[in-house]
Amino acid sequence: MQTRESLQQQFETRCRALGLAVTHQRTVIYGELIATGEHPTPEAVYERVKAQIPAISLGTVYKNVKTFLDAGLLKEVSLHHGTLRLDANTEPHHHMVCTRCRRIFDIPETEFGPVHLKNLPESGFQIDRFSIEVVGVCGACAAARPESSGPGASAADNKRVL
Amino acid sequence: MQTRESLQQQFETRCRALGLAVTHQRTVIYGELIATGEHPTPEAVYERVKAQIPAISLGTVYKNVKTFLDAGLLKEVSLHHGTLRLDANTEPHHHMVCTRCRRIFDIPETEFGPVHLKNLPESGFQIDRFSIEVVGVCGACAAARPESSGPGASAADNKRVL
DNA sequence: TATTAAACGATAATTATTATCGTTCGTCAA
DNA sequence: TTGACGAACGATAATAATTATCGTTTAATA
Ligand SMILES: [Mn+2]
Ligand SMILES: [Mn+2]
Ligand SMILES: [Zn+2]
Ligand SMILES: [Zn+2]
Numbered sequence: 001m002q003t004r005e006s007l008q009q010q011f012e013t014r015c016r017a018l019g020l021a022v023t024h025q026r027t028v029i030y031g032e033l034i035a036t037g038e039h040p041t042p043e044a045v046y047e048r049v050k051a052q053i054p055a056i057s058l059g060t061v062y063k064n065v066k067t068f069l070d071a072g073l074l075k076e077v078s079l080h081h082g083t084l085r086l087d088a089n090t091e092p093h094h095h096m097v098c099t100r101c102r103r104i105f106d107i108p109e110t111e112f113g114p115v116h117l118k119n120l121p122e123s124g125f126q127i128d129r130f131s132i133e134v135v136g137v138c139g140a141c142a143a144a145r146p147e148s149s150g151p152g153a154s155a156a157d158n159k160r161v162l
Numbered sequence: 163m164q165t166r167e168s169l170q171q172q173f174e175t176r177c178r179a180l181g182l183a184v185t186h187q188r189t190v191i192y193g194e195l196i197a198t199g200e201h202p203t204p205e206a207v208y209e210r211v212k213a214q215i216p217a218i219s220l221g222t223v224y225k226n227v228k229t230f231l232d233a234g235l236l237k238e239v240s241l242h243h244g245t246l247r248l249d250a251n252t253e254p255h256h257h258m259v260c261t262r263c264r265r266i267f268d269i270p271e272t273e274f275g276p277v278h279l280k281n282l283p284e285s286g287f288q289i290d291r292f293s294i295e296v297v298g299v300c301g302a303c304a305a306a307r308p309e310s311s312g313p314g315a316s317a318a319d320n321k322r323v324l
Numbered sequence: 325t326a327t328t329a330a331a332c333g334a335t336a337a338t339t340a341t342t343a344t345c346g347t348t349c350g351t352c353a354a
Numbered sequence: 355t356t357g358a359c360g361a362a363c364g365a366t367a368a369t370a371a372t373t374a375t376c377g378t379t380t381a382a383t384a
């Protein structure tokens with residue numbers, strides 16, 4: 001596992017490698033993100049960064065967060081943020097999610113062997129349930145575009161096949 | 163597992179039990195939701211319902227979807243929809259999510275035994291990774307309000323403790 | 325069948341996010 | 355070191371998803 005220190009040190013190098021200018025704003029935004037062990041919203045990042053750069057714009061935070069996500073410097077916690085996805089199946093079950101078309105398929109609970117945690121990092125956490133997502137590319141999408149080949153074909157191509 | 167038929171039959175009974183009027187709009191909205199094995203957005207539900215009730219309003223779909231979610235007739239696929247949550251930890255790992263304050267805690271991959279799927283329901287799905295979420299109530303929230311007691315304390319109380 | 329509160333449709337408002345555009349700044353070659 | 359230039363910035367407008375408001379309609383029940 002990378003330490004926060006080494007990540008911050010590597011930041012400049014990584015930007016250079018990606019052809020990204022190393023601006024003060026970017027340095028502070030990224031610094032705040034690795035400094036916190038939390039999973040903040042762009043708005044929350046903005047609040048923290050504003051303490052160090054009062055003139056920064058929320059738009060700049062959004063732009064750079066997107067840049068960092070594209071570059072792989074950051075990850076987003078949920079694949080399906082942005083719009084509500086409904087499930088009429090109220091029985092406990094799991095999901096398979098296609099990163100290309102965003103379709104979601106059910107997996108019955110019985111298809112998984114029992115999940116067991118060695119020990120909870122957060123003490124006092126009351127577990128309600130486990131939710132497993134199998135993340136990947138569905139058959140239809142894989143057939144349409146094998147591998148990650150094909151020029152100009154990015155991750156967020158398929159507009160609404162929901 | 164409940165069949166779609168029995169669910170649809172029970173709809174009226176369930177509404178009565180919940181004190182909800184059995185309207186044409188509600189019946190069709192719920193019918194479409196259980197008829198599809200998909201996990202549609204409210205917009206997609208609206209499109210399908212409009213074929214049967216051309217005069218229906220998108221607002222009505224949203225209102226009833228919310229009503230159904232509150233009543234437990236529907237579930238939402240993702241706990242963290244609505245706003246982007248960022249993660250500076252790009253190593254593979256899992257999460258613990260508090261349903262009260264929406265905070266997210268890391269769980270190292272090593273804390274879980276190997277997850278194995280018996281067989282994929284969708285053929286041709288290329289698995290990229292497994293993502294496990296431990297859903298429950300964090301220590302702080304549990305201490306603040308044990309059980310689901312306390313009047314007027316609903317699931318979406320804590321406004322932004324992100 | 326009349327009463328009435330709940331639900332509806334239309335539409336305004338809000339929130340999260342993205343786009344536009346003129347100005348500023350980091351990069352790099354001279 | 356400096357100057358040119360394109361990338362990035364801040365301000366702000368625009369868009370998308372969702373929620374709120376409000377006058378009208380309708381389901382429930384007596
Ligand atoms: Mn499902
Ligand atoms: Mn994490
Ligand atoms: Zn797909
Ligand atoms: Zn909590």
